[in-house]
Amino acid sequence: MTLEEYRPTAKHWLEKDAISKNMPDRFPLLQEMRLANEVVWINPDKCPMAEISAGDCELSMADINDAEARLQRFAPFIMHCFPETKKQGGLIESALTDIPEMKNRMAEKYGCRLQGRLLLKQDSKLAIAGSVKARGGIYEVLKHTEELALAEGLLKEGDNYAKLAEPEYREFFGRHKIQVGSTGNLGMSIGIMGAAIGYQVIVHMSADAKQWKKDLLRSHGVTVMEYESDYGEAVENGRKQSDKDPMSYFVDDENSRNLFLGYAVAAKRLVGQLKEKRISVDAGHPLFVYIPCGVGGVPGGITFGLKQVFGDDVHCFFAEPVQAPCMLLGMGTGLHHDISVQDIGLSGSTEADGLAVGRPSGFVGKMMEPLLDGEFTIQDEKMHGFLRELEETENIFLEPSACAAFQGALKIENAPETLEYLDRNKLIDRMAAASHIVWATGGSLVPEEVREEYHVRRF
Numbered sequence: 196m197t198l199e200e201y202r203p204t205a206k207h208w209l210e211k212d213a214i215s216k217n218m219p220d221r222f223p224l225l226q227e228m229r230l231a232n233e234v235v236w237i238n239p240d241k242c243p244m245a246e247i248s249a250g251d252c253e254l255s256m257a258d259i260n261d262a263e264a265r266l267q268r269f270a271p272f273i274m275h276c277f278p279e280t281k282k283q284g285g286l287i288e289s290a291l292t293d294i295p296e297m298k299n300r301m302a303e304k305y306g307c308r309l310q311g312r313l314l315l316k317q318d319s320k321l322a323i324a325g326s327v328k329a330r331g332g333i334y335e336v337l338k339h340t341e342e343l344a345l346a347e348g349l350l351k352e353g354d355n356y357a358k359l360a361e362p363e364y365r366e367f368f369g370r371h372k373i374q375v376g377s378t379g380n381l382g383m384s385i386g387i388m389g390a391a392i393g394y395q396v397i398v399h400m401s402a403d404a405k406q407w408k409k410d411l412l413r414s415h416g417v418t419v420m421e422y423e424s425d426y427g428e429a430v431e432n433g434r435k436q437s438d439k440d441p442m443s444y445f446v447d448d449e450n451s452r453n454l455f456l457g458y459a460v461a462a463k464r465l466v467g468q469l470k471e472k473r474i475s476v477d478a479g480h481p482l483f484v485y486i487p488c489g490v491g492g493v494p495g496g497i498t499f500g501l502k503q504v505f506g507d508d509v510h511c512f513f514a515e516p517v518q519a520p521c522m523l524l525g526m527g528t529g530l531h532h533d534i535s536v537q538d539i540g541l542s543g544s545t546e547a548d549g550l551a552v553g554r555p556s557g558f559v560g561k562m563m564e565p566l567l568d569g570e571f572t573i574q575d576e577k578m579h580g581f582l583r584e585l586e587e588t589e590n591i592f593l594e595p596s597a598c599a600a601f602q603g604a605l606k607i608e609n610a611p612e613t614l615e616y617l618d619r620n621k622l623i624d625r626m627a628a629a630s631h632i633v634w635a636t637g638g639s640l641v642p643e644e645v646r647e648e649y650h651v652r653r654f
């Protein structure tokens with residue numbers, strides 16, 4: 196059954212609240228997901244890049260190039276406001292590091308049969324926001340800033356953007372508001388950058404957001420609105436508040452093309468980093484990338500970029516908590532934003548605050564239909580295991596959300612579903628020459644006391 200044929204049926208189950216009784220053949224994992232068991236999903240709708248016509252997709256490489264150029268224009272301003280970015284010329288970029296000791300530990304402890312090179316993309320250490328949100332969130336604030344300033348005649352082409360830090364500009368931006376709904380990290384990236392430019396920033400935080408993230412934002416002069424409900428409601432309220440105010444701009448995590456493109460730029464930067472490490476990516480040297488997924492913007496944007504750059508030689512997988520596998524549910528049923536994890540009886544709550552999202556982005560899910568290779572879900576307890584093991588073996592600290600991606604590296608050569616995928620794609624013989632990137636999405640701003648808690652806590 197194709198996705199197009201399946202979608203109305205899935206919708207029917209949902210309306211009839213009969214998902215549990217009518218096991219859909221096309222998506223048999225649903226039952227396991229309801230039980231909060233870990234699952235491995237291979238996307239049946241993935242297409243070779245050659246079969247995807249440019250017209251099918253609203254975004255292209257040109258949009259990524261445009262975003263990259265915009266970040267470059269802002270580099271002098273970023274260096275000025277955040278001197279820690281000077282050594283990278285005002286670009287916010289993270290290291291790609293081999294983690295051989297972690298690979299050994301995964302082999303010993305979990306029987307992980309991963310053959311190739313295991314690397315960590317340390318977005319956890321990105322400047323300014325300490326998470327992958329420093330890519331999309333900051334990009335979106337800058338894009339909005341450029342638009343406002345150009346429209347007002349405060350900037351013109353060829354200007355040195357460092358001048359935006361001067362008082363007259365700050366005063367102008369101070370009359371404008373930016374609002375965003377967030378589980379924590381997006382709010383931090385928008386809040387810190389927004390405050391640096393001079394905006395009034397209001398962050399609408401869901402119940403899952405950690406206290407230290409709220410405290411840190413308030414210390415930057417950001418207004419934090421707290422909600423007792425989940426992320427979806429924080430977003431809706433934020434949107435309503437913002438829409439009422441003509442001076443307010445709402446960053447829409449679920450639908451923002453800007454956020455998405457900000458994340459996608461990571462792919463272009465990775466090309467040089469792989470070269471430096473003498474890692475080839477071609478048919479004989481496949482690249483596997485595992486990225487934690489919440490609403491979908493982060494892993495979707497990065498995957499979109501990687502597929503543009505490396506084509507069919509890159510294999511992208513998302514990882515989600517067993518209680519909040521919203522993207523997998525949306526893509527598997529084809530219902531995307533029209534289904535939530537609560538609809539199948541899951542709580543949506545997880546220690547991985549960055550991934551505590553019940554309803555996926557429909558925009559991202561649809562973009563991923565022909566691109567994404569698959570998904571893994573992971574129990575919270577296991578994320579904490581990876582968190583401790585990475586610290587013990589490599590002395591690198593990540594927040595729990597970021598550790599979800601290790602599930603991909605663990606399973607790729609161990610699970611029957613992925614072994615079948617590798618076989619079908621004629622990759623089995625190439626796995627010794629493969630590289631695997633675990634995308635570490637956050638952690639460096641986590642305060643010491645909170646880290647301690649993660650160390651001692653057993654589940």
Ligand SMILES: *Cc1c(COP(=O)(O)O)cnc(C)c1O
Nearest residue numbers: 380489490491492493549636637
């Ligand atoms: C936001 C976030 C993600 C996932 O990003 P989405 O755009 O919500 O899918 C993953 N890890 C961390 C640490 C995050 O903050």
